[in-house]
Amino acid sequence: MEYPVMNSLHSRTVELLGSLIEFDTTSRESNLHLINFVRDYLVAKGVSCELIFNQEKSKANLLATLGPQVEGGIMLSGHTDVVPVTGQQWHYPPFQLTSEQGRHYGRGTADMKGFIACMLALVAQVDQARLQRPLWLALSYDEEVGCLGVHGLLDELAQRPVKPELCLVGEPTSMQPVNGHKGKVALRCQIVGHECHSAYTPQGVNAINYAAQLIHFILKRDERLAEEVNPAFDPPFSTLHIGTITGGGALNIVPNHCQFDMELRYLPQHSPDTVIDDIKAYANHTLVPQMQQRFSGSAIAFNTLAAYPALYVAQSEPWVQRLLKWTQQTATTTVAFGTEAGLFHQQGITTVVCGPGSMAQGHKPDEYIEDAQIEQCLQLLVKMVETLYVTAQTE
Ligand SMILES: [Zn+2]
Incomplete structure (x- = not known):
């Protein structure tokens, strides 16, 4: 495919993508080598x-x-x-860009170094003296492990005297503007009972039994969540899910410990607190008193592992309308996966998710991004920068 208008911008993007892919920024690793590379690149551009x-x-x-x-x-x-690429069968080297027949393979090409490469290539072409309004660039760490890193950036942003009007989060959406996603709360639940010989079960407090009762309550609560439907989402309701469970040590001992991890994925119109409070109230007011009648040291503790808010922006918002026009789409869509967008939106910044590549390829072996997606993204970014060359009043 030929891209006569944006040829140099496109090839610069692919070159930058090659550099970004070579930094192994799996969430458990440091991202400083990549950040220093980006900083040096930006400083060189003034x-x-x-x-x-x-x-x-x-x-x-x-x-x-x-x-x-x-x-x-x-x-x-x-x-x-x-x-991580651990345990995945890759046919291409994950941390080295392979370009083949209009596709670029490597870990993070879609999610979401492809967008970062577009962003950086764009900077070289921005006429900074003509900017009437600022172009902000924000890169975070530890998004994949629950949007943990971005909070430092949000704190810094909150202290700035001025704020951007629009935030575009370039997660892979095949360049479809996304105005909504669910929020998430991930919790660890630890149940402490009382150990004894399994021949004398009434003398102990079986932590697994109480975990089972609590999980049964959570499943019933999940059924009620399914009654409230929002057809914009898939699945169209909020969901509760138990992902891991461990407990007990031997069959002939009443277990004094059980632990499980659960998550709530909630629709933007829901408050997660009402659901989480119900679960905690059942644990604290129904189960714990029963447990403590037999052993005063019994307890149920909840710890939040990760949480991020849902995103919802009305399609009628002027910035959303502009994004639809620029991307030549007629309607916004929603995604099932979470992003940092809800956190930016909470800061009073209109936030939309739209980026190159597809989550159908993200997180998988042989992840790739297509040239056509890079091209569409660059075209959008160029149009966005053009609006910054005029003041808001003359727009
Ligand atoms: Zn992502």
Whole structure:
């Protein structure tokens, strides 16, 4: 396929993608080699940027602005981490870009270094002196493990005197503007009972039995969630799910410990607290008193492992309408997977998810992105930057 208009921008993007893929930024690894590469690249283009480190200084977010430091403008946002390749059968080297017949293979090509490469290639072509409103760039870490890293960046953003008007989160949506996704709360539940010989079960407090009762309550609560439907989502209701469970040590001992991990994926119109509070209330007011009647040290504890809010932006929002026009789409869509978009939206920034590549390829072996997707993304980004060359009033 030929791309006469954007040839150089396109080839620069693929070159940058090659560099980004070579940094193994699996969430458990440091992302600093990639962040330093991006910082050096941006500084060479005259862009000042700020790194926001984690406590151990092993990972960092990056926040950069081009143009005047005034209210408004557009933020392009992406996460730098990728999911592991462990246990996956790859036919291409995951951390080296292979380009074949209009596809570029490598871990993170779709999710979401392809978008970051587009963003960086674009910077080289922005006429910074013409910008009337700022172009913001935001890169985070630890998105894949529950949107953990971006909070430092959000805190920094909250302290800035000015904010962008629109945030585009470039997760792979095949360039379809996405105005909604579910929120998530992941919890670990630990049940402490009382151990004894299994011939004398009434003397013990069986932690597995109480876990079973609590899980039964959660499943009943899940059935009620399915009654409230929002057809924009798939599945069209909020869901509860138990993912892991461990407990007990030997059959002839009443187990004093059981632990399970659960998650709630909720529709934007729902508050997660009502569901989580119901579960905690059943544990604390029904189960724990029964357990403590036999052993006062019995307990049920909940710890939040990860949480991010749902996203919902009305399709009638002017920025959403513009994005639909620019991407030549007629309607927005929703996605099943979570993103950082809900967190940016909570800061009062209109946030839409739209990026190149498909989640059908994300997280899988032989992940790839197509040239056509890169091209569509670059065309959108170029149109977005053009709006920043005029003031909001003259737009
Ligand atoms: Zn992603």
